[in-house]
Amino acid sequence: MNYELLMVDDDELFLVLNKRELVKSGFHLEPKSFLDAENALTHLKTLDQPDKKTLVFLDINMPQMDGWQFLKKLRELNLLQKIRHVLVTSSTDPKDKIIAKDYPEIIGFLEKPIDKYMLKDLSEGEAFQQFLNT
Amino acid sequence: MKEEIRNSRILVIDDQPANTEILANLLNIKGYTNVSVINDSTKALEAIAQLSPDLLLLDLMMPEISGFDIMQHLKDNGSLNGWMEILVLTADATRESKQKALAGGANDFIVKPFDLIEVELRIKNLLFTNYLLKQLKNQNQILEEKIKERTAELVNANQALISSNDALREIAWTQSHIVRAPLARLLGLVTLIQTEGEDLEINPKEILKHIGNSATELDGVIRDITNKAYTANNITN
Numbered sequence: 001m002n003y004e005l006l007m008v009d010d011d012e013l014f015l016v017l018n019k020r021e022l023v024k025s026g027f028h029l030e031p032k033s034f035l036d037a038e039n040a041l042t043h044l045k046t047l048d049q050p051d052k053k054t055l056v057f058l059d060i061n062m063p064q065m066d067g068w069q070f071l072k073k074l075r076e077l078n079l080l081q082k083i084r085h086v087l088v089t090s091s092t093d094p095k096d097k098i099i100a101k102d103y104p105e106i107i108g109f110l111e112k113p114i115d116k117y118m119l120k121d122l123s124e125g126e127a128f129q130q131f132l133n134t
Numbered sequence: 135m136k137e138e139i140r141n142s143r144i145l146v147i148d149d150q151p152a153n154t155e156i157l158a159n160l161l162n163i164k165g166y167t168n169v170s171v172i173n174d175s176t177k178a179l180e181a182i183a184q185l186s187p188d189l190l191l192l193d194l195m196m197p198e199i200s201g202f203d204i205m206q207h208l209k210d211n212g213s214l215n216g217w218m219e220i221l222v223l224t225a226d227a228t229r230e231s232k233q234k235a236l237a238g239g240a241n242d243f244i245v246k247p248f249d250l251i252e253v254e255l256r257i258k259n260l261l262f263t264n265y266l267l268k269q270l271k272n273q274n275q276i277l278e279e280k281i282k283e284r285t286a287e288l289v290n291a292n293q294a295l296i297s298s299n300d301a302l303r304e305i306a307w308t309q310s311h312i313v314r315a316p317l318a319r320l321l322g323l324v325t326l327i328q329t330e331g332e333d334l335e336i337n338p339k340e341i342l343k344h345i346g347n348s349a350t351e352l353d354g355v356i357r358d359i360t361n362k363a364y365t366a367n368n369i370t371n
């Protein structure tokens with residue numbers, strides 16, 4: 001894999017289930033799990049490979065720092081342009097889709113539990129292919 | 135005679151004092167209380183503007199400013215609005231003259247010398263028509279106000295419905311979102327068991343614990359929705 005995949009979700013069960021699906025489907029072999037956005041942010045800040053592409057599977061509804069605050073923080077740190085995001089939520093709020101228009105770095109929406117068909121659609125999508133080829 | 139008709143504002147315009155005197159006396163005798171007289175037709179327009187009469191008794195043939203001139207002027211400045219009746223007084227009984235007067239804005243005419251019974255009947259008829267027209271206008275105004283009030287009420291009610299509909303949509307969305315989280319966990323776990331079969335990476339007891347927790351969470355959410363629906367029904371009933 002020529003990119004790093006982070007999963008950020010406050011629900012440990014989803015981290016386990018999603019990781020299993022990602023690995024089993026061959027979408028990514030070593031996804032990293034983060035139970036809170038703050039830790040994921042710290043990890044992104046300390047990455048010593050600035051050219052390494054990163055994809056984040058991001059939950060929106062989380063305590064302390066939610067998905068939107070996480071994205072805002074990344075924008076402030078000027079890290080956003082190197083990273084692409086897929087929003088992974090229990091149900092997609094139409095309001096989230098509207099807010100997402102502000103973030104061209106968001107390349108997809110997935111509803112939990114994710115399965116191989118969703119991952120196949122995502123990997124075949126234009127936005128994801130662009131991410132791979134940049 | 136109705137008091138409103140008896141108190142109608144009547145203005146008599148004739149350059150001959152003898153005529154205005156006859157008419158004023160007749161009107162007084164018949165019980166009309168609000169009669170004004172003008173012999174100088176140059177002051178007619180000013181008097182009309184000031185008095186705003188319900189009925190104008192107007193001589194056609196007058197020096198300087200004729201009855202036709204006065205009607206034309208009223209027509210030009212928009213004063214012939216249908217709320218002032220004009221009864222023209224004319225010695226010229228020709229068909230052309232009558233037609234010209236009626237076309238100029240007069241509602242009726244009386245031929246000189248006056249037949250006092252006819253004069254009184256025509257005045258009475260015109261004032262009655264004027265009274266009915268004004269009643270109708272008032273009623274229309276009241277109706278229009280009521281319609282405006284009712285429309286405003288409907289707009290408010292509609293706004294309230296839109297707001298409560300939005301609120302309900304928001305509640306429905308929030309509830310479905312809350313329901314979806316434990317349900318998504320259950321679906322994920324079911325898929326896990328189905329696809330892994332005997333080779334489960336996770337301890338089955340652990341899976342059962344998660345299934346139990348998600349089911350309990352789901353049960354709690356659904357009970358909460360039921361309670362809210364019950365409360366809402368009680369309020370609306």
